[in-house]
Amino acid sequence: MKDSSGDNQVMSPIKRKFWPKGVPANGSVPQVTLPHYLETAALRYPDKAAIIYCGRHISYRELRQHVHAMAGFLQQKMQLARGDRVLLMSQNCPQFVIAFYAVLQLGAVVVPVNAMCTTSEIQHYMDDSGARFAFVAQELLKQVVPCMQSNREDGLRHVMVHSYHDFVEDLADPDLPDFVRQHSDLALSDGMVAFSEALQAGLSAGAVQTYPDDFCVLPYTSGTTGKPKGCIHTHATLLASLVNSAIWRNLHAESVMLSVAPMFHMLGMQNGMNMPIMLGGTVVMMPRWNADLALKLMEKHRVSVWTAPPAMVLDCFSQPSADQRDLSSLALLSGGGAAMPEAIAAMLKTRFGIVYNEGYGMTETASFLHCNPLEHSKRQCLGIPTQGVDSRIVDPGTLQELSQGEVGELITSGPQVMKGYWQNEQANQESFLERDGRVFFRTGDLARIDEEGYFFMCDRLKRMINVSGYKVWPSEVENTFYDHPAVHEVCIVGIQDSVKGEVVKALVVLKPEYKGQLSERDLIAWARENMAVYKAPRLLEFVEKLPKSNTGKIMWRKLQADQNNITGEKV
Structure with missing residues (x-):
């Protein structure tokens, strides 16, 4: 795909009215790579804590040494080369x-x-x-082992296995989750290497020339009509998001950030890992969500920045201990993925003096795309397009631009937009368009612009369910359900939920011979074994038939509207 950043844009009078003071209309994307920032931070702040994890302080000097040692092992022992793809599967650590x-x-x-x-x-x-290499956490190895098939030339060749407890300061700490405290009990087969052994080898990598526009991260977004699609991100697209977010939100080297959103997700990767390293700040890293522990860590380490989805924020500040903790250091609480409910936003403002800074982004845009100005926030709002971003509302059918207040599809162009979907030309043709000399990405979200230039989400053009910030595409879940021999027909819908935003519900028509032989709980359990937990339905209901249109298509919109006041078997 072509560069979507375009030329410098002229800011409209409406947009200029609420534009943050001191923030340029178009940000400058640094012409370096992400590892450059780790090297710089290690030179500037060698003894400063880069990561605080389960009581262990890891300095920037130590972090750089570990990265260099791992790179040396990968290059010298595993022959990892430029352009190779590497799976990374782990909780935060x-x-x-x-x-x-x-x-x-x-x-x-x-x-x-x-x-x-x-x-x-x-x-x-x-x-x-095409990945032939993988980093895998110890407790997740069982899901990966079947992919290491010795009789397949295209299977995983090398798997690096790590144990969380290797970086824990005190294994007797009562706050440690059991999976972190678990000692290494690795029965490593051919092709597997322990992460700790690779670090201890102390090897050095030969220099590899890398460039800002190099392809470096391939996150997958669930597919609207089937399998997930890979998003091609470069150092430049990731840095455009990071640098502009830091300027917009007044982040700096003394920022202390709580990292609990999963780093395998773009929200956590960008805000909980890449951002603090880019700044030379400190990240307080949690392996898994624990509301009481989050409050304790925020007080102990004087956390100043936390990026989290609304469901996590609600859980945290609903704890009885929240009122007893000194959270005066918390200067910025931000996030996206779902709208912050009005009641929670009001509670944060009244009880803690905190305004939740809502933004809007996608895997395809490296997280940061729109954001509310810190001094002029609106609730349940996507904010305004940030530095160098041009977003518009168009008619989904004709692609003609619509007037202020009209609901249409949000299309966007900016330096953080991915370069395209990996090896999927059809998806690229459907998702990108050119206009006024710029390449725009079709988000599939239906939105409107108010009289002050702020964007508000209205609906979704594509069928998508938002579960605590995770995108679930119903067609992907339905395709998996059809693998079960008892399922005749199925429709997946989203049910509104006060905590998660939405939960997944399955409406299932069983084949006649299976009626009475299979319970709703049985089918939910099967789903959890065959798809990621957040995709698997929490609600399931057996029905006699599903309504269809004149063309024979299941009327999912009608079902979703009808079902939002009905509950089925819930686990």
Whole structure:
């Protein structure tokens, strides 16, 4: 795809009215790579804590040494080369950061994999990306082993396995999750290497020339009509998002950031890993969400910045201990993925003096795209297009631009927009268009612009369910359900939920011979074994038939509207 950043844009009078003071209309994207920032931070702040994880302080000097050692092992022992794709599957931990930056140092490509994925989903990522290397956390190895098939030349050749406890300061700490405390009990087969052994080898990598426009990260977004699609991101697209976000939100080297959103997700990767390293700041990293522990860590380490989805924020500040903690250091609470409910926003403002800074982004835009100005925020709002971003509302059918207040599809152009979908020309043709000398990406979100230039989400052009910020495409879930021998027909709908935003519900028509032989709970359990947990329905209902249009298509919109006041079997 062509560069979507375009020439410098002229700011409209409406947009200029609420534009943050001191923020340029068009940000300058640094002509360096992500590892450059780790090197710079290690030179500037060698003894400063880069990561605080389960009581362990890892300095920038130590982090750089680990990254260099891992890069040396990957290059010398595994022959990882420029352009190779590497799966990275883990909960948040220092090993995730080390692996990520070691791979990028060698000019290779990270393929982040959701830790909840099943073997069949991992197999798709491996096959589609062509990955032959993987970093895998110990407890997730069982999902990956079947992909290491010795009789297949295109299977995983090398798997690096890490144990979280290797970077833990005190294994007796009562706040440690059990999966972190678990000691290494690795029965490593051919092709597997322990992460700790690779670091201890102390090897050095030969220099590899890398460039800002090099392809470096391939995150997958769930498919609207089938399998997930890979998003081609470069150092430049990721840095455009990071640098502009830092300027917009007044972030700096003394920022202390809480990282708990999963780093295999773009929200966590960009805000909880790449952002603090780019700034030379400190990240307080949690392996898994724990509301009471988050409050404790924010107080103890004087956390100043936290980026999280609304569901996590609600859980945190609903804890009885929230009122007893000193959270005066928290200067910025931001996020996106779902609208912040009015009641929660009001509670944050009244009780804690915090305004939740809502933004809008996608995997395809490296997270940061729109944002509310800090001094002029609107609630349940996507904000305004940020530096260098041109977003418009068009008619989904004709693609003609619509007037202020009219609802249409949001299209966007900016330096953080991905370069295209990986090896999927049809998806690229459907998703990109050229206008006024710029390349625009079709988001599939239906929105409107108010009289002051702020964007508001209205609906979705594509069928999508938002579960705590995770995108679930109903057609993908339906395709998996049809693999079950008892399922005759199925329709997946989204049900409104006060905590998660939406939850997934399945309406299932069983084949006659299976009626009375299979319970709703049985089918939910099967779904959880065959797809990532967040995709699997929490609600399921057996029905006699599904309504269809004159053309024979299942009327999912009608079902979704009808079902939002009905509950089925819930687990």
